[in-house]
Amino acid sequence: MNVKLRVWRQRNAQEQGKLVDYAINDVSPNMSFLEMIDVLNESLVAKGEAPIAFDHDCREGICGMCSMYINGRAHGPQKLSTTCQLYMRNFSDGETITIEPFRAKGFPVLRDLVVDRSAFDRIIAAGGFISASTGQAQDANAIPIAKAQADMAMDAAACIGCGACVAACKNASAMLFVSAKVSHLALLPQGDPERKRRALAMVAQMDAEGFGSCTNTYACEAECPKGISVANIARLNREYLNAAIASEEMPK
Amino acid sequence: MSLDAKIPGGQLADKWTTYKNNVKLVNPSNKRKLEIIVVGTGLAGASAAATLGELGYKVKVFCFQDSPRRAHSIAAQGGINAAKNYKNDGDSVYRLFYDTIKGGDFRAREANVHRLAEVSVNIIDQCVAQGVPFAREYGGLLDNRSFGGAQVSRTFYARGQTGQQLLIGAYQALERQVGLGNVQQFSRHEMLDIVNIDGKARGIIARDLVTGKLERHFGHAVLLCTGGYGNVFYLSTNAMGSNVTAAWKAYKRGAYFGNPCYTQIHPTCIPVSGDYQSKLTLMSESLRNDGRVWVPKSKEDAQAIREGRKKPTDIAEEDRDYYLERKYPSYGNLAPRDISSRAAKEACDDGRGVGESGLAVYLDFADAIKRLGKHVIEERYGNLFEMYAHITAEDPYTVPMRIYPAVHYTMGGLWVDYDLMTTVPGLYALGEANFSDHGANRLGASALMQGLADGYFVIPYTIGAYLSGEIFTKAIPTDHPAFEEAEKHVQDTLNTLLSIQGNKSVDQYHKELGKIMWDYCGMARTAEGLLKARDMVRKLRAEFWQNVRVTGKADELNQDLEKAMRVADFLELGELMIVDAYERNESCGGHFRVEYQEEGEAKRNDDQYAYVAAWEFRGIDNDPVMHKEELKYETVKLATRSYK
Numbered sequence A: 001m002n003v004k005l006r007v008w009r010q011r012n013a014q015e016q017g018k019l020v021d022y023a024i025n026d027v028s029p030n031m032s033f034l035e036m037i038d039v040l041n042e043s044l045v046a047k048g049e050a051p052i053a054f055d056h057d058c059r060e061g062i063c064g065m066c067s068m069y070i071n072g073r074a075h076g077p078q079k080l081s082t083t084c085q086l087y088m089r090n091f092s093d094g095e096t097i098t099i100e101p102f103r104a105k106g107f108p109v110l111r112d113l114v115v116d117r118s119a120f121d122r123i124i125a126a127g128g129f130i131s132a133s134t135g136q137a138q139d140a141n142a143i144p145i146a147k148a149q150a151d152m153a154m155d156a157a158a159c160i161g162c163g164a165c166v167a168a169c170k171n172a173s174a175m176l177f178v179s180a181k182v183s184h185l186a187l188l189p190q191g192d193p194e195r196k197r198r199a200l201a202m203v204a205q206m207d208a209e210g211f212g213s214c215t216n217t218y219a220c221e222a223e224c225p226k227g228i229s230v231a232n233i234a235r236l237n238r239e240y241l242n243a244a245i246a247s248e249e250m251p252k
Numbered sequence B: 001m002s003l004d005a006k007i008p009g010g011q012l013a014d015k016w017t018t019y020k021n022n023v024k025l026v027n028p029s030n031k032r033k034l035e036i037i038v039v040g041t042g043l044a045g046a047s048a049a050a051t052l053g054e055l056g057y058k059v060k061v062f063c064f065q066d067s068p069r070r071a072h073s074i075a076a077q078g079g080i081n082a083a084k085n086y087k088n089d090g091d092s093v094y095r096l097f098y099d100t101i102k103g104g105d106f107r108a109r110e111a112n113v114h115r116l117a118e119v120s121v122n123i124i125d126q127c128v129a130q131g132v133p134f135a136r137e138y139g140g141l142l143d144n145r146s147f148g149g150a151q152v153s154r155t156f157y158a159r160g161q162t163g164q165q166l167l168i169g170a171y172q173a174l175e176r177q178v179g180l181g182n183v184q185q186f187s188r189h190e191m192l193d194i195v196n197i198d199g200k201a202r203g204i205i206a207r208d209l210v211t212g213k214l215e216r217h218f219g220h221a222v223l224l225c226t227g228g229y230g231n232v233f234y235l236s237t238n239a240m241g242s243n244v245t246a247a248w249k250a251y252k253r254g255a256y257f258g259n260p261c262y263t264q265i266h267p268t269c270i271p272v273s274g275d276y277q278s279k280l281t282l283m284s285e286s287l288r289n290d291g292r293v294w295v296p297k298s299k300e301d302a303q304a305i306r307e308g309r310k311k312p313t314d315i316a317e318e319d320r321d322y323y324l325e326r327k328y329p330s331y332g333n334l335a336p337r338d339i340s341s342r343a344a345k346e347a348c349d350d351g352r353g354v355g356e357s358g359l360a361v362y363l364d365f366a367d368a369i370k371r372l373g374k375h376v377i378e379e380r381y382g383n384l385f386e387m388y389a390h391i392t393a394e395d396p397y398t399v400p401m402r403i404y405p406a407v408h409y410t411m412g413g414l415w416v417d418y419d420l421m422t423t424v425p426g427l428y429a430l431g432e433a434n435f436s437d438h439g440a441n442r443l444g445a446s447a448l449m450q451g452l453a454d455g456y457f458v459i460p461y462t463i464g465a466y467l468s469g470e471i472f473t474k475a476i477p478t479d480h481p482a483f484e485e486a487e488k489h490v491q492d493t494l495n496t497l498l499s500i501q502g503n504k505s506v507d508q509y510h511k512e513l514g515k516i517m518w519d520y521c522g523m524a525r526t527a528e529g530l531l532k533a534r535d536m537v538r539k540l541r542a543e544f545w546q547n548v549r550v551t552g553k554a555d556e557l558n559q560d561l562e563k564a565m566r567v568a569d570f571l572e573l574g575e576l577m578i579v580d581a582y583e584r585n586e587s588c589g590g591h592f593r594v595e596y597q598e599e600g601e602a603k604r605n606d607d608q609y610a611y612v613a614a615w616e617f618r619g620i621d622n623d624p625v626m627h628k629e630e631l632k633y634e635t636v637k638l639a640t641r642s643y644k
Helices: A033-046 A118-127 A147-157 A164-168 A175-186 A189-208 A219-223 A231-246 B012-022 B043-055 B093-103 B110-130 B162-180 B245-252 B285-289 B299-306 B323-327 B337-352 B366-372 B374-392 B447-467 B481-500 B506-521 B527-547 B559-583
Strands: A003-009 A018-024 A096-100 A109-111 B035-039 B058-062 B183-186 B189-197 B200-208 B214-218 B221-224 B263-269 B292-296 B361-364 B401-410 B427-429 B611-616 B625-630
Touching: A018 A033, A033 B506, A118 A175, A118 A189, A118 B162, A147 A175, A147 B162, A164 A175, A164 A219, A175 A189, A175 A219, A175 A231, A189 A231, A189 B110, B012 B110, B035 B043, B035 B200, B043 B058, B043 B162, B043 B183, B043 B447, B058 B189, B093 B110, B110 B162, B110 B447, B162 B183, B162 B447, B189 B214, B189 B245, B189 B481, B189 B559, B200 B221, B200 B481, B214 B481, B221 B245, B221 B447, B245 B427, B245 B559, B263 B285, B263 B337, B285 B374, B292 B299, B292 B323, B292 B337, B299 B337, B323 B337, B337 B361, B337 B401, B366 B374, B481 B527, B481 B559, B506 B527, B506 B559, B527 B559, B559 B611
Parallel strands: A003 A096, B035 B058, B035 B221, B058 B183, B221 B427
Antiparallel strands: A003 A018, B189 B200, B200 B214, B263 B401, B292 B361, B361 B401, B611 B625
């Protein structure tokens, strides 16, 4: 199959970017979307042009490094899939595909399709953990956890931190990401002692990073490659409210 | 230099305890003055950086990805072993130790492996305390499953995402230390050289991948936790960015490289589909718990399938060859990886492979679905089945999976002593980056165990032995001539790559190298082929430095240049792997020399080759020099490894 691409090219964070047209022929439907860009990049290198910069690493849908909007959708048209798990058989011959970087105030563009998502690290550093220094643990089976509860925690913990939720949201809100972590840890007894502090600190950092507010459009859930549920946002709201009213301490 | 592994004395089971009771300590006020550099943020690096930060050392942590959480440990699917014996099925520290030694085909160091088995139980406790959501039974206690090379159920798991959950646990512990100011994080930074001063590792040169700027960082000690080098084969299950550069620079600065030829070819990966393919996707070994591996008994049936005239479901039960169950009745489909991979290759070489290319075998779940119901299989492997369907557009619930072996893990790596220190004082290697615990073949669910053992429970003790002697060493200013020299060396290499402006892309060289390595230094190796391959790699490397085309500039985000630096190192590493494979005139684990076999099984030569080959760099145009660490087995009796 043959496809036309319109790709966002931008040399660095300071310069203006623009959409550039490319044509690519003889694409196999069994090629992954990123392999199609690899092939295009090889042809650009052959011409001495700069290849398209994009983030990717594991290409197994788990590291969360790949990003980009494909035809206006974070990670492209396929449900429950990262960009690296998207195959060309999802597109039709002759189609024009528009590829852009994630757009959000919290994710500045570094080059072409590469954005800076380090805000997520800082949100985790603010409170997205259980303070259990190495060596302090008791036997792993000392605290039984009901299977349903553990499964719910696992559902939330499946977040890969890719930022598609932010990219999909018209407010560029990071609530799904933050709520997935708050839920994962609040659902487990080990996470209980810090739950109030955690919810307050993570939300404060999220706000400081410039992410928008949640207005319940559920676009985040629809585009999340791991199907993280917006029920987590409801849980975060409860956690936050409870903490704001009843916490003995406020984050610094 | 003689190789001293510094294995503590005493009985095997007491060595680690004795060591811990006697190792020198660093007091808290001195820890604050000592700086440690950690390169890589997978399980080994993240757990080491977090734990050393908790202890009060000043830590700097580097990763080339945009966040420490992306490191490729995240892709490990199946599980992590621990000798908890929660199942009461006869497991023990000794059995985990023995299975690992045997699984490694008796080419690992006893004392290290025993320590690994000992601390395995602490790892599970630590991870649960951090909130890792391991699978549980209805009673609320932890669930286990069995894995290749073991007859007990000792594998803990979190759906098919165990690596992800363990890494996120370690990453969160690391970020906590970043938040507390104990660890400084440098993401999108790649280490490009080691700085040695007066014979000790004292820092690194790192490139900021966004600005392209070279940076100098001092450390009293440097820890390389940079993973394996499977991408030397171009196609592997490694992440696209996984590379040997950090370990290779260390080798060129005096660290010996141990057993470079020991490569693990994983039996269950999705087969190659076209020449544009960029990587291979693993299907967890845990699938072999319920999936049955087979090919048609007859070549005619196999051909009919390849040509699309027959479907796998058309092949009657009696016309199928469940070859693992036939050849290895006591382990069956759970035979270790090296053995399963070789058996798949044999079946395909025999003309009984399936898939368009004939380079695939079936992994069939029909029996398990009939026995347990689809929902059970879905709960156990749902995400893996989904991934398979995404990639192949086939439904594994109704059509058997097609699988073929692919490069997955490298047991070889920087040689380290019992303290995990390389031959350069102050330079350590942890996790897959070192050679230490898996011998010639790694068992499933043992890589996660080793990465976390090294980071959480080994290095925090062993680094004290070195740093206790460094408390009077003041931070060395980075305008020291050694930093200048190293930075200039890196800058010159970058400039050279950009100035060649030849006719072939970096990827073309990488693909050519990968093909040579796969054909001659892959699943089956011969002396003749290795000699030929060495010559080919040398020629290819010479051509690379004449004719590669790298676009862009050094002072910008330049992924083409990043890749060129990595491939340049792979082109050197490839030759060392070939040299090592040629010198090892036996078959053991993942190293299969066609000349040395008995009834199709690997034939070890314990009299002559029960050693670790540690290679010393002597200049790129000179032969490397091999140093031997004899493996002394005090507890285990060397035996022919049988899974029959």
